[in-house]
Amino acid sequence: MATRPDSSADGRTGAVPVPTRERILLAAGKLFHGEGIRAVSLDAVAARAGVTKRTVYYHFRSKDDLVAAYLEARDPPNLDWFRRHYSEAAGDVATRIEALFAALAGAAAHPRWKGCGFLRSSVELVKTPGHPAMNAARAHKKRLEDWLCGLFQVARADGARELARQIVLLIDGGFAVVLLNRDAGYMDSAGRAAGTLVRAALARGREPRHGEGGGEGNGGGNGDG
């Protein structure tokens, strides 16, 4: 015990036994995602991590802190999931976006699927808009949108930013609706809608008249950054 190979650890301890902090974060992730933030007590997190609650409070100042850390930890793997499924698909941008939705639908079809942890957390924290976990969720969705926007710009789609926002809207709409109806078919409908929108933007992008492609795309004039 009492081994804490700092975040910058280089493995020199040999056979690193999963540091306590990470074990807690892992347990918190499973429980928060599976049952919701408010529904999970720190006692439950501690039990699952195999430590006492006091140890949790040694590594995290409060439950809010732990929630924020959980969401921040979820960000990179989640984005990687999107990038991987996109890059593994073949065809033009529209077809690959459709493939992305097909992958989402596949995941959502599993009975234990629980939707998007970022969105769900944001709902549980409506009362506290400045909560660090809310910022983490916003940052994650922004990175997703930026990544999509980049794809669309490269493909010379018309209004890349606006299109990226609309795809995000369809993804998050899919998360919400499938979670409510427990019918992954809605995610397929979202995918077809996305395909239609991307193809329309690609077609507009190929029209000669509007010289520059990304001009009007900056969010349609609602102060996006």
Add this chain to the structure above:
Amino acid sequence: MATRPDSSADGRTGAVPVPTRERILLAAGKLFHGEGIRAVSLDAVAARAGVTKRTVYYHFRSKDDLVAAYLEARDPPNLDWFRRHYSEAAGDVATRIEALFAALAGAAAHPRWKGCGFLRSSVELVKTPGHPAMNAARAHKKRLEDWLCGLFQVARADGARELARQIVLLIDGGFAVVLLNRDAGYMDSAGRAAGTLVRAALARGREPRHGEGGGEGNGGGNGDG
């Protein structure tokens, strides 16, 4: 006290004093919608309604019952809101749908706006899929979808059911994303996406080859019920 001018009450008591059950439901609605289900205790509901908690338990068997009743009560006025804003708009179906989203964006721009109560409740109740409140939420969204589907069928749009599902996805996506980012501009983006999709479906519907308009529309073959 103890005056309960039954639901079929005439005004003979003079200035009907809002029956207790309704007062409770009203208080519950305000609090649940404003702060979330789990965040609100029945003590708080009782206090706001001006009764004791025991009285709440006289009119509702449990908190779950009260939550379900709250959502069921919200269904008709919510659908009316959609119908009203649609019927007050001018132009073809696509334009009027866009107007609907504009109205949503207007509502969402208010700082105290808290998203869709049905969606938020469904998130708070993920752990209990059979919860009566979940059924109420599903029923509400289904009615919204059916209403949209009817509009599109009348307009002879191609794939009316699928189109209705996609509009619902955009609406609910807008709810989720705006709630997270506190930027009603996303609802405008959703509206433009909706307009694009509806126009595409109208154009396809006007093509002569595919004879019947609503045939393929039943969910696009993903086992919808």
Add this chain to the structure above:
DNA sequence: TCACGTATATTCACTGGTCAGTATACTTGG
């Protein structure tokens, strides 16, 4: 018309339990 019974409606005071967070003491590697 009135006394009485009964169903309805409401209150006060309580229980059993959960949970975020803490005071304090023990352990162990360096």
Add this chain to the structure above:
DNA sequence: CCAAGTATACTGACCAGTGAATATACGTGA
């Protein structure tokens, strides 16, 4: 020895739900 890390055991607040008593409306038989 000391400081990081962990454990035991506790506090204070909150909360869903209940027991028992009380108050009011209303029908009915004499």
